[in-house]
Amino acid sequence: MACLALTNPTGQSHYTLCPFKLLGFKWCPGCGLGHAISFLFHGDVRRSFGAHWLGIPVLFVIIYRIYSLINPTVYFKSRHQS
Known part of the structure; x- marks a missing residue:
């Protein structure tokens, strides 16, 4: 998350580990x-939605997941109530 917040999503010359990009695919x-979440961290909601429309919900899911991993009582309460 910190990497997405600190990188420039519009930068054209950046290192990538994406297998699709390395194989020459454009999208x-x-x-x-990743670009959508990075745009959100930079406050650009319009470009975030343009990069991927699931960026906003995915960011909330990831933040909740990080919170549940840091605070194990949230995870255990939800698992034992079912």
């Missing part, structure tokens, strides 16, 4: 989500 759903 990748994972990269779109």
Whole structure:
């Protein structure tokens, strides 16, 4: 998350580990989500939605997941109530 917040999503010359980009494809759903989250961290909601429309909900899911991993009582309460 820190990497997405600190990188420039509009930068054209950046290092990538994406197998689709390395194979020459122009678009990748994972990269779109990464760019969308990065645009959100930079306050650009319009470009975030343009990069990938699931960026906003995915950011909330990831933040909740990080919170549940840091605070184990949230995870255990939800698992034992079912």
